[in-house]
Amino acid sequence: MALISIKNLSIGYQTKGGLLKAVDNISFEIEQGRPLGLVGESGCGKTTIGMTLMGLLPDNARILSGSIDFQNHDLTQLGEDQWRKIRGKDIAMIFQAAMNALNPVMRVDEQVIEAIVTHKPGISPGDLDKRVKELFDLVEIPRIRMKDYPHEYSGGMKQRVIIAMALACNPQLIIADEPTTALDVIVQDQILQEIRSLQMIMDTGLIFISHDIAVVASVCRDICVMYGGQIVEMGTREEVFGTPCHPYTKTLLGSYLSLNNEWKVIIPTMRKAPDLTLKSGCCRFAVNCKICSNAGTSGIPSWINISKTHRALCCSEGIIRKKK
Amino acid sequence: MNMVKNSSLIQMKGVTKEYIPRKWFFSKDQSRVVALNEVDLSIKKGEIFGLVGQSGSGKTTLGRLLVRLEEPTSGSISLKGSLINTLKGPSLKDFRSKVQMIFQDPYQSLNPHLSIAQTIGEPLVVQGIGNTRQRRSKVLHTLEIVGLSPGQDFYDRYPHQLSGGQRQRVAIARAIVLEPEFIVADEPTSMLDATIAIQLFTLLLQIRETFNMTILFITHNLAAANYLCDRIGVIHEGCIVEVNTAKKIIGDPVHPYTKKLIRVQPCFDFNRG
Amino acid sequence: MPIWIRGLPIDVRGRTKGVFMLKNHYVQRFLQSWKIFIENPLGKTGVIILFVFMVMALASFVVPHINPMYDPMIGIDPNISISTGPSLTHWLGTDNVGRDLFAQLLEGAKVAFIVGLSSAFFSIVLGMVIGMISGYAGGTLDTFLMRTADIIMVLPSLVILLILSSLFGQFNIWIIVFIIAIMRWPAVSRVIRSQTLSLKHRPFIEASKVAGASHLRIIFRHIMPNVLPLAFLYMTFRVTSAILVEAALSFLGFGDPSQVSWGMMLQWVWKSGNMFHAPYWLLPPGISISLLTLAFYLLGRAMDEVLDPRLRKEGRA
Known part of the structure; x- marks a missing residue:
């Protein structure tokens, strides 16, 4: 039984240029204790998905179709009142900008307390105190720093507080939206370790959103690669990163620099931004796809199952199978 | 040697x-930031x-x-x-x-009110190099070098019409248009x-x-x-x-x-x- | 829909739009802003009122040519020697010497525009240049200019004008315009200065510094286009205050006596003792002053929304 399952979800933004489909017909499931990574470049719709799962879509966005099943509710049908009960309690979010997510004029522990009290108004002061200390221990912030103000914290510590606040009510699903992007490599490493170990201890569902494939690979066992609002390839991390099938995944992996892969780097050609106004179901990578421009395919992709867990969304099944 | x-x-x-932090009336601490x-x-x-x-x-x-x-x-x-x-x-x-510099944020480093041609041509104008026609061909040439081709397509555009990567190419073009010896x-x-x-x-x-x-x-x-x-x-x-x-x-x-x-x-x- | 040529899609719509926008960047920006502006109910109301007054101001050039007795200053109806109410020949009536009130009202609109726009323009130019220099230069010059601005800002401009005109006799309308401009630049320069301060360290300014651009070039080529919209916004508010100051001055009897204006009309109705029995004389200039200042104020508010997208409602396509 999946913790949350998303089926055929499409989300559009109403803009002056017409309807932009930021998310186009995506389906995936998250199991408890199996972190899922959403990887993609800016504008691929990964943050929109995170926001949808928190019920925080901006006013000009709307869910065009699809369903999100969570605890026998369809989250797409919830009103703001119902969202308020779920948000922070069952589904929590770790935000990107740790500097801005904390209130500068409130002590850090008060902010954590607020996160607890919002959803457990009847909690006794003794329990509350115990819980706050527990949380600070969990994210490894010394107790003497509890009464500090956010500006006295370093970037990494602020991010830890954000994590503590997300964990405050024992949520079943945590959405981490680029939690380490603003941090230095050394701090990033610590926070990633933190997230990994907490995920083991708490055994929650986790969606980890990032543009950095190495960061996602270090946390998540399942990977969804996104491009232009579509999931183009999904599978376990060994499958997706070890034997990538979709041409976009290959491009993405090829342009990733690490300390020992210089010779593997593939320079992508100048690319166009995906056209988000395309009809639903059209391949958005086609404009940049070598296979498509060589073979002149239909532009209507279908899911190609490579293994039980590994699939790719592409127009030319033959080439993908052969390459594999 | x-x-x-x-x-x-x-x-x-x-x-x-x-950096010497700004002095305030009541601050005792005169520490410098090194x-x-x-x-x-x-x-x-x-x-x-x-x-x-x-x-x-x-x-x-x-x-x-x-x-x-x-x-x-x-x-x-x-x-x-x-x-x-x-x-x-x-x-x-x-x-x-x-000596020229390429900045971090391509969304901040181009003046939104100047066209791409004006932006790249700025160093030439400032240094008083060439006449209008020569500058135009130099800018077009530089656009091609940084991979914004055909140059004419980009020449009269404005930064808000370009993607982040294209903007950074424009910033690079501005930095190399004088053919400096050193770029930061x-x-x-x-x-x-x-x-x-x-x-x-x-x-x-x-x-x-x-x-x-x-x-x-x-x-x-x-x-x-x-x-x-x-x-x-x-x-x-x-x-x-x-x-x-x-x-x-x-x-x-x-x-x-x-x-x-x-x-x-x-x-x-x-x-x- | 993209058209496919040799396997590469070329978005025709995007291309033509690009070509169209090539040379007309400023026109395009203006039209875009204008659209948001005119869709705004405040802006629309402001523009309509303003248009009416503009027509009035233009009509003031025509009216004296219809019949010399409609000259607002020297045209006297030979048949009338006291203030009369509205009639067919004099739509709003006449003043106590037989001059046509409607002609005076039209002339007043013209003067209000001249005084308002020109003094606002001068104060904006002054405020903008001083603000940019002050913000860009920083240090002692900044301190000096801003302290000067502070001093002028706290001076009561109307009282100063009254004292000056009682010292030097009655002023010509252009001197009044000039003095209003001098009194009103500091607020503008403060705003422009703070905008300049935030622009000063933006990378595109530093980039042109690295290219070797002079300070003047940086100020006028790079900073000015970025503060200009804000300056225009403040200009609309300055217009309002300039019109009010001129009206007050004229009403108190310190205006230019050779020039008809709304304030002057109010001064005459008061001085001739018709204040309480000639509403047809008293009300039109009073209402006109309120409406015109309201129009400029609304314009400013609407412009504020154009300039600050945060005030705009999202999703209004």
């Missing part, structure tokens, strides 16, 4: 940069030198000192053996034509996606080939520095802790901070193929 002196383009000796502490560095002609460090390490300050956006508190900086600290008037303007590239790709970043790296390598430019590449990403640079300097809390060839820095780091940096690089070892 003479050999070394000839081949180095930029020479920094004992350069210190301190951004750079007694830095010695020489960059050879024609090389891409990578300066790697975390935020707050002083790497950006170092870049800004080299293009004289800021002045050092003490120490000397020289370009081809002549001191740049004290340049003024025409000689400063001449120096400006030899301050984290030019940190705001861009990996697939765009790698294209810009290739562009920088190409530019180095074509114009034999010397480039100081400032970054927090050791892997990018390794990919692009001949030599790497690691900067930590205002001090350059280690300088060596890229291969040696990665393969055989000496300083503990360098070792730590290498250890925490997100690794990615799912052997493909």
